Amino acid sequence: MRYWLMKSEPASFSLDTLKACPKKTTMWDGVRNYQARNFLRDEFERGDLAFFYHSSCEEPGIVGIVEVVKEAYPDPTALDPENHHYDPREKAEAPRWFVVDVKLKRALKRTIGLAELKTHEALAGMRLLATGNRLSVMPVSAEEWRYILALE
DNA sequence: GCCAACGTTGGC
DNA sequence: GCCAACGTTGGC
Numbered sequence: 001m002r003y004w005l006m007k008s009e010p011a012s013f014s015l016d017t018l019k020a021c022p023k024k025t026t027m028w029d030g031v032r033n034y035q036a037r038n039f040l041r042d043e044f045e046r047g048d049l050a051f052f053y054h055s056s057c058e059e060p061g062i063v064g065i066v067e068v069v070k071e072a073y074p075d076p077t078a079l080d081p082e083n084h085h086y087d088p089r090e091k092a093e094a095p096r097w098f099v100v101d102v103k104l105k106r107a108l109k110r111t112i113g114l115a116e117l118k119t120h121e122a123l124a125g126m127r128l129l130a131t132g133n134r135l136s137v138m139p140v141s142a143e144e145w146r147y148i149l150a151l152e
Numbered sequence: 153g154c155c156a157a158c159g160t161t162g163g164c
Numbered sequence: 165g166c167c168a169a170c171g172t173t174g175g176c
Contacts, residue, residue, distance in 0.1 A: 009174090033159075056174050114175080132157035134173045 002043065003140040004050035005128055006066070006102070015052055015063045015107055024104040025069060029077045030085040032097060036137040041072045041098040043139075050102065051140060051148070053128075054111070061113035062148065070101035108152055122147050 006028065008014070018026055031037055045068065052064035074095035077083040090096055117123050127138045140148075 007174090035159090060175070132173095134158060136173085 001045065002048050003142060003145040004039070004044070004048060005053050005062070005138050005140050006050045007053045007055045007136040009056045010054045011057065014054065015104075018052070018064070018066070018104045019107070021104075025101055027076075027099045028102050029075050029099045031075070031099070031136060032085065032087065033134075033136065036135050037096075037098060039137050039139065040100055044068050044071060044100045046071055049105065049145075051145075052104075055136075059111055059113050061111040061116070062108060063111050064107045065105040066102040067105045068100055069103045072098040072100055075099045110152065112148060112151055116151070117148070120147070120151075 010017075013026075018024060028040070031040060048068040050066050050068070051062045052066050053062050054060055074092070075085070075090075075097040076099075077085040078087045078090035078095070078097040079092060080086055081088075085097075087097060114128075117126065118129055123129060123144060126140070126144055127133060127135065128140075
């Protein structure tokens with residue numbers, strides 16, 4: 001079982017949005033980056049845990065923990081011309097984009113902010129903190145996971 | 153709103 | 165296969 005970090009802009013999908021979903025479960029759609037896609041498609045397994053991260057907002061940071069409850073399947077939004085994430089190149093018989101289902105395990109007691117994460121030497125190697133990192137789905141090591149949760 | 157960093161596209 | 169142009173991400 002592995003650990004991950006998944007970014008979402010709260011203006012479009014926040015922790016509260018997830019809380020309000022039936023069974024607190026959602027299809028994690030709209031990933032349109034190959035590296036992130038490869039993680040979702042090839043490496044995400046049922047039972048994996050991920051930090052839910054708020055980006056592009058007042059206080060970017062980790063706000064919750066989600067669990068992978070369904071492994072990769074084709075992203076239906078890629079085939080839907082009405083959808084913001086529509087990709088005209090997508091073919092149902094040879095899907096390019098994938099989703100997983102995640103369920104909210106719990107909200108953190110507080111936001112562990114990006115600025116705070118940056119102050120910890122132990123986290124200096126985190127992918128999230130690498131300059132220019134734009135991946136919306138990325139692995140977190142077990143050591144980083146434990147360390148961050150201890151900050152809560 | 154700015155802009156650095158990066159991924160993707162497309163001409164050659 | 166190179167690389168310039170372009171679009172996007174995301175912190176500030």
